[in-house]
Amino acid sequence: MSENNSSTSKGRFGIHGGQYIPETLMNAVIELEDAYNHYKDDPEFNRELTDLYNNYANRPSLLYYAENMTKDLGGAKIYLKREDLNHTGAHKINNCLGQGLLAKKMGKTRLIAETGAGQHGVATATVAALLGMECDVYMGVKDMERQALNVYRMRLLGAQVHGVESGTGTLKDAVSETMREWTRRINDTHYCLGSCMGPHPFPTIVRDFQAVISREIKQQMLEKEGRLPDVVMACVGGGSNAIGSFYHFIDDKSVRLIGCEAAGRGTDTFETAATIATGRLGIFHGMKSYFCQDEYGQIAPVYSISAGLDYPGIGPEHAMLHDSGRAEYVAITDDEAVDAFEYLSKTEGIIPAIESAHAVAYAKKLAPTLPKDQIIVITVSGRGDKDVAAIARYRGEDLHD
């Protein structure tokens, strides 16, 4: 498709990205872009952020050689990038500390955020508590049910959690409602967007704060193996842990980058959230990218067992990496993800988030096909404690949080 993006448009990744948002929010994103451009190269800001990463969030996260899994699969050597060991149990804290600190420097006193599985909401509420800011989190009512423990966790941290009933009551509706809330109250409020999506400059800001993942993988891999990995893989919803895992390898063409989408009940069914596999080009939530939609551009209801991947779009930089072929995107079903969830728990004693289990599932398929001298890094984006009850129910147990 030929594209005629506006000459005045900013924040493009190939043909994707841009700023498709109401005029009411334009000065807010411009203010954010100006502030980010100033602080991203400010030594004091970076010193403070590194201090928070290392002394509050438990960075650098471990790069762990999964010996049992490697031997069991009998192919490539497998390393796990343990973002599940971060404070709050997922990669989301990397972005929230960055955006929270930036918002504070901008004089904002309140953070608002959307959340799907609740991990980003918990991370935002955590940072708000730490930095002494007000916090309001918007969450689909269906997700509040699926992730009841995280709802209480956010409240415990001092945040107000607002149930979103519109649409499908999931992540996309939470994003829409947070955008609406931002148009209501802008002056003192920063929208702490949780993934590498939305209008410019969010995809860039979120990617930069998550890029700490690939910066560490590269350094840790050179220390352990003296070379680059052959494959880096991560799960993709909006795509923030994946873009963070990929970023510092994009120019290293020998490294295969693989994003694992949620196929739900299968890409040949309507109950899927695999955007690259089933979506097409569109404009939604502030960006041009790929979206699951019908022939008239109505955004499709999507489904995945994983509330964190249950989103009908993908970040614009991923859309570009797909177009150029630099990254590959594969779809993993609920069944495969649940199998991988159990597999990693039993094999390595690590319970991954059901989101991260999508990446583990693809590694289970890929590793045996690769020679033993190749190296795969799987980013375990979060820990699976939050999912235990739901997986038990999936397996037919009568267990509730």
Add this chain to the structure above:
Amino acid sequence: MAEIAIKDAFAQHKAFIPFITCGDPDLETTEKIVVKMEQAGADLVELGIPFSDPTAEGPVIQGANLRALTGGVTTDKIFDMVKNLRTKVSIPMVFMTYANVVYSYGMEKFMTNAKACGVQGLILPDVPYEEKEEFAVPAKAHGLELVSLIAPTSHDRIRTIAKSAEGFVYCVSSLGVTGMRSEITTDVKAMVDLVKSENNIPCAIGFGISTPEQAADMAGKSDGAIVGSAIVKLCEKYGKNSVGYIYEFVKSMADAVHAA
């Protein structure tokens, strides 16, 4: 019927601009409503093409979008309805919808079909100045005007937006999303003056207007008043029987605006 240009809707007196979501509760009712709106004194009509995730709308218009889509309304069915409507009304009509409805349909195809069914322009609340060209260029090529919006937060952007504005400028009265408000505190007069200092183009104020007094007050500070949620609320309440109620409401609003 003979079509009136957008700017001429503001020529006689201040303009009253009602909004309706197409297909709420069904397209037959929408057609009847628009005919009655013209008879009640509406000077221009905004026809909403429903979108699954309308991020600039409050709960009332979100509800209308959902009802229309659940009822099976599509962009093509709306084009057919408007084509028929154009044989019955002469006031300008503009589509109000979201970027993806136009983009996903195919930019050229959308503009061609919109022009063919007799509308004069488009309002896309999620297309700000920076992204405007992508839509305005193909619109213009088909003789359609893309209406620009300005908001209480626009400040220094108003002059730039006004310079290239076409049709009329939609002045958003308040922060937040569409919906009824008890009072409007923004200095809308200052916003309108800033537009006029750059471009002699009509300015109409929308968001939050629901009474004849508010409409007259806003029209007094500009060239017209836009009302959506208060009308959609009547559709929500009376469904297929809303035509008469909407006629009465639009008449009271249009009379107040024309006297302003």
